[in-house]
Amino acid sequence: MAHIDQVLGPADDTVTFFQPRAMVYVTMLWVTAAVWVTALALHVLLRLAIGDSLSAADIVTYAEVALIVPVVFAALILLLAWRRLGWLHSSMHGLDFAATGRKPVHLPWAGIATVALRHWGPFTELVVTPVAEDFATIGDAPGRRPRLRRRAGETSYLVDVGLMSPGPKVLLAELHRRLPSKV
CATH class of the missing domain: 2.30.29 (PH-domain like)
Known part of the structure; x- marks a missing residue:
């Protein structure tokens, strides 16, 4: 004969949903990168519209900033919310x-x-x-x-x-x- 607890099921049937930190980081990274690269592109277009020219050093600097800033910004956001994710x-x-x-x-x-x-x-x-x-x-x-x-x-x-x-x-x-x- 089965024990009553086996028939009724476990006393704690909790189902947990959580936000994985890696998924939060990657999502923050692509959102931040999209906004940041758009802002940089607008800045470059504004420079070109007013007659300024871009040197090879400027292009390298823009590329570096486009790659580094979103990574750092997304990491800072994740660190701030580390223990407080939904x-x-x-x-x-x-x-x-x-x-x-x-x-x-x-x-x-x-x-x-x-x-x-x-x-x-x-x-x-x-x-x-x-x-x-x-x-x-x-x-x-x-x-x-x-x-x-x-x-x-x-x-x-x-x-x-x-x-x-x-x-x-x-x-x-x-x-x-x-x-x-x-x-």
Whole structure:
């Protein structure tokens, strides 16, 4: 005969979603590089428009700056956010989450009205709308207050999930699996 714990399953069935640092770094690198190279190209075009000419040394300097600045800038951003990247835990106790640099929030499953994704790619956000603001418990961890969206009398919490592993669609499927059937 099976033991009762084996029949009911594990006491802690937490599923964790997190932002891998390497993925955050690479994403910050390409975004920073795109902005920086565009700014440098505009600077070069402005110089050429006013009649200035570029020497071989200028071209080498622009190439060096285009390669070095995004790498250093992305590394600095990652170092600043190293211990404060976003995460989400889904367990039988409810939903716990924190956006990057924000305080954690706990919501019991019965206290969640809706969950949805907005935007796309690395900019995807999870929108968690509680039944009432009283259901949410904000943790004491360091960081700024959670990101809120107030619309039509509802308050929703926003979590950056575009770079979370596994991906946002898996995260949303997990949340819908756990939510009471009213959603």
